[in-house]
Amino acid sequence: MADGFSSEMFEDSSIDATARVVDTGSDADERTVEAALRPRRLSEFTGQTRVCDQLSLVLEAAKRRGTPPDHVLLSGPPGLGKTTLAMLIGTELERPIRITSGPAIQHAGDLAAVLSSLMEGEVLFLDEIHRMSRSAEEMLYLAMEDFRVDVIVGKGPGATAIPLELPAFTVVGATTRAGLLPAPLRDRFGFTGHLDFYAPDELVTILERSARLLEVSADTDGITEIARRSRGTPRVANRLLRRVRDWAQVHGRQVVDEEAAHAALALFDVDDRGLDRLDRAVLDSLCRRFGGGPVGLSTLAVAVGEEADTVETVAEPFLVREGFITRTPRGRAATPLAWQHLGLTPPQGYTAQPSLPLDTGEGRFGA
Ligand SMILES: Nc1ncnc2c1ncn2[C@@H]1O[C@H](COP(=O)(O)OP(=O)(O)OP(=O)(O)O)[C@@H](O)[C@H]1O
Numbered sequence: 215m216a217d218g219f220s221s222e223m224f225e226d227s228s229i230d231a232t233a234r235v236v237d238t239g240s241d242a243d244e245r246t247v248e249a250a251l252r253p254r255r256l257s258e259f260t261g262q263t264r265v266c267d268q269l270s271l272v273l274e275a276a277k278r279r280g281t282p283p284d285h286v287l288l289s290g291p292p293g294l295g296k297t298t299l300a301m302l303i304g305t306e307l308e309r310p311i312r313i314t315s316g317p318a319i320q321h322a323g324d325l326a327a328v329l330s331s332l333m334e335g336e337v338l339f340l341d342e343i344h345r346m347s348r349s350a351e352e353m354l355y356l357a358m359e360d361f362r363v364d365v366i367v368g369k370g371p372g373a374t375a376i377p378l379e380l381p382a383f384t385v386v387g388a389t390t391r392a393g394l395l396p397a398p399l400r401d402r403f404g405f406t407g408h409l410d411f412y413a414p415d416e417l418v419t420i421l422e423r424s425a426r427l428l429e430v431s432a433d434t435d436g437i438t439e440i441a442r443r444s445r446g447t448p449r450v451a452n453r454l455l456r457r458v459r460d461w462a463q464v465h466g467r468q469v470v471d472e473e474a475a476h477a478a479l480a481l482f483d484v485d486d487r488g489l490d491r492l493d494r495a496v497l498d499s500l501c502r503r504f505g506g507g508p509v510g511l512s513t514l515a516v517a518v519g520e521e522a523d524t525v526e527t528v529a530e531p532f533l534v535r536e537g538f539i540t541r542t543p544r545g546r547a548a549t550p551l552a553w554q555h556l557g558l559t560p561p562q563g564y565t566a567q568p569s570l571p572l573d574t575g576e577g578r579f580g581a
Pocket residue numbers: 228229230231232247248249251252253258259260261291292293294295296297298299388390420448449452
């Protein structure tokens with residue numbers, strides 16, 4: 215592990231947007247287990263092959279040149295491995311990693327303090343980078359380009375900018391909302407990796423590893439069933455594995471098998487397609503209250519009693535990817551599959567609307 219690496223430091227400041235999925239254990243316990251299950255080397259990291267191949271090339275080339283690599287931006291829905299990959303960058307480069315997050319940097323001065331204490335070649339991990347203040351964003355993109363910050367001393371007409379040279383460093387930014395980053399900041403990243411949902415067989419590999427680490431004995435059918443119903447998300451898969459293990463333990467079973475998976479997932483409201491309560495509430499509102507839509511994001515969020523941000527970053531990407539809803543210029547709309555999944559019949563002449571792209575940073579979409 216690289217010097218200066220502190221998982222505790224990070225875990226405390228992390229906001230787990232997928233926590234609502236079968237959230238039973240205490241938060242601290244969940245975070246400890248999560249940290250224990252993080253792959254420590256790029257070679258242990260399953261899936262996201264394209265991003266991993268590209269990233270290892272960038273890192274390897276930088277190592278051979280003996281210079282810090284370009285700044286890296288990792289984007290994608292919660293729980294897919296952004297933090298894990300950021301940590302791996304530090305480990306693979308054998309460089310210390312400094313960890314902070316957007317919400318912790320509310321003033322340019324907070325950022326100046328971090329930047330001015332960086333060492334040559336250090337990796338600065340900025341989680342939830344889209345939640346930094348505007349003034350800090352401006353300071354950051356100048357620092358990323360020129361390795362220099364202007365520290366403002368004093369106020370009003372007497373204020374002076376003192377330029378401060380910084381050693382070369384690498385920023386690794388993580389965000390669930392790349393579309394919210396201002397273009398000048400986004401452009402400063404030499405490499406952007408967008409993480410996508412995992413295929414069930416990749417989740418099987420991840421779950422087998424987790425079961426080994428947690429010393430849970432699980433058979434192939436049990437693991438496959440959990441993988442299939444984990445919303446393509448390793449964090450959800452790992453969490454469901456622990457709940458199924460709980461069920462097996464309480465019912466005196468030695469092995470996590472398909473029956474245990476069925477029973478535990480039913481108990482925790484995870485349906486056959488892996489949709490959880492919020493996912494189904496979104497579909498239910500769309501179909502029953504809004505006749506299938508289109509309906510604006512904020513209206514939909516109020517209807518399901520959630521923050522618009524949670525609906526947009528947590529529920530929506532998976533529902534779009536699985537073909538349950540579409541994003542249209544006038545809002546969100548249900549597809550025939552959504553009606554069918556809820557056991558409802560769409561109104562006569564109901565047609566699906568073509569979907570706009572998700573928020574991957576290539577273009578912002580809001581409704
Ligand atoms: N490719 C993977 N292989 C094995 N485990 C993984 C992988 N990706 C993620 N995980 C596991 O899933 C959990 C969540 O991953 P991580 O914290 O990196 O997600 P994140 O993208 O940073 O989420 P958030 O947006 O909520 O911060 C971790 O415990 C990690 O062990």
